[in-house]
Amino acid sequence: MSLILKDLTVSAGKRPLLEIPELVLPAAGFVGIIGPNGAGKSTLLKALAGVVSHGGTKTLDGAWPDAGRIAFLPQDFTVSAAMSVADCVLLGRREHLGWRVTGHDRAEVRRVLSMLDLTPLSDARMDRLSGGQQQRVLLAQRLLRDPRLLILDEPTSALDLHHQLEVLSLLKTLSGGMLVIAALHDLTLAGRFAEQLVLIEGGRVHATDSPERILTGGTLDPVYAIRCEVFRDRDSNPVVVAHPAQGARAGSLER
Known part of the structure; x- marks a missing residue:
């Protein structure tokens, strides 16, 4: 195809x-x-x-x-939001989130953060990151969607x-x-x-x-x-x- x-x-x-x-x-x-x-x-x-x-x-x-x-x-x-890196990445799955965030959701966030060498920044605030760090976080957010087309x-x-x-x-x-x-x-x-x-x-x-x-x-x-x-x-x-x-x-x- x-x-x-x-x-x-x-x-x-x-x-x-x-x-x-x-x-x-x-x-x-x-x-x-x-x-x-x-x-x-x-x-x-x-x-x-x-x-x-x-x-x-x-x-x-x-x-x-x-x-x-x-x-x-x-x-x-x-x-410019004051949310944490982990929460920002989690928004990549916003369409599928219910009333609470599951352990699986958090595990997936940790997985994509690790892929992009972002684990040490998990609790950092987005508005305090450099432009390059933000770019990698937002890429992690997109990867959390498990896209067919990126x-x-x-x-x-x-x-x-x-x-x-x-x-x-x-x-x-x-x-x-x-x-x-x-x-x-x-x-x-x-x-x-x-x-x-x-x-x-x-x-x-x-x-x-x-x-x-x-x-x-x-x-x-x-x-x-x-x-x-x-x-x-x-x-x-x-x-x-x-x-x-x-x-x-x-x-x-x-x-």
């Missing part, structure tokens, strides 16, 4: 923001959405999450998951290098049993962790393929208005280094 979008459109008044005649993605795995600022990445994620009106159809496993099986973490995530808009934007690798490694592991779709600005991280990339330009899909085929100068340079060099790290993952396009010849330098 696959995730299939057909004639997906989003508009602001008469101005089209997103026009995707067809896009087919795997039913599970880690898909990275890339593209320059304003290309339509966030709009696509919001349409998938059902938080903006859109035309067209979308199916996953032949239908579309119930809202309770979709977890969406937007780019703006600041929490949609993330810049999930590592506030994280240090250690936690970027930790979170993306976790997401890649979890994507064996769910579909993870994440917008990522860092092309090197996208190439290292995503199994498929979707390059968005001007509200349309410019290209979709494996990182090895997308992360090339021929594909990236005209979309980002850059001249890039593509190297390989010790595990043969692509490493993208961008240079200004002005006065440079087209294409990339491959190492």
Whole structure:
């Protein structure tokens, strides 16, 4: 089975923001959405999450998951409430909570906190955490939903290098049993962790393929208005280094 979008459109008044005649993605795995600022990445994620009106159809496993099986973490995530980290994560299961919180509920909270190295912060107040800590807590909250489809808009934007690798490694592991779709600005991280990339330009899909085929100068340079060099790290993952396009010849330098 696959995730299939057909004639997906989003508009602001008469101005089209997103026009995707067809896009087919795997039913599970880690898909990275890339593209320059304003290309339509966030709009696509919001349409998938059902938080903006859109035309067209979308199916996953032949239908579309119930809202309770979709977890969406937007780019703006600041929490100013004085609730504890554990209680904030517990809200991820709010649709299923009864009059009291069960031992199983608390055990599940502890499990996802441990996954994201957040156990020592369990009793800390959300409004006293750093932006990166809050981002990991809110990701834990989404994971508590046991989603079929996990949609993330810049999930590592506030994280240090250690936690970027930790979170993306976790997401890649979890994507064996769910579909993870994440917008990522860092092309090197996208190439290292995503199994498929979707390059968005001007509200349309410019290209979709494996990182090895997308992360090339021929594909990236005209979309980002850059001249890039593509190297390989010790595990043969692509490493993208961008240079200004002005006065440079087209294409990339491959190492």
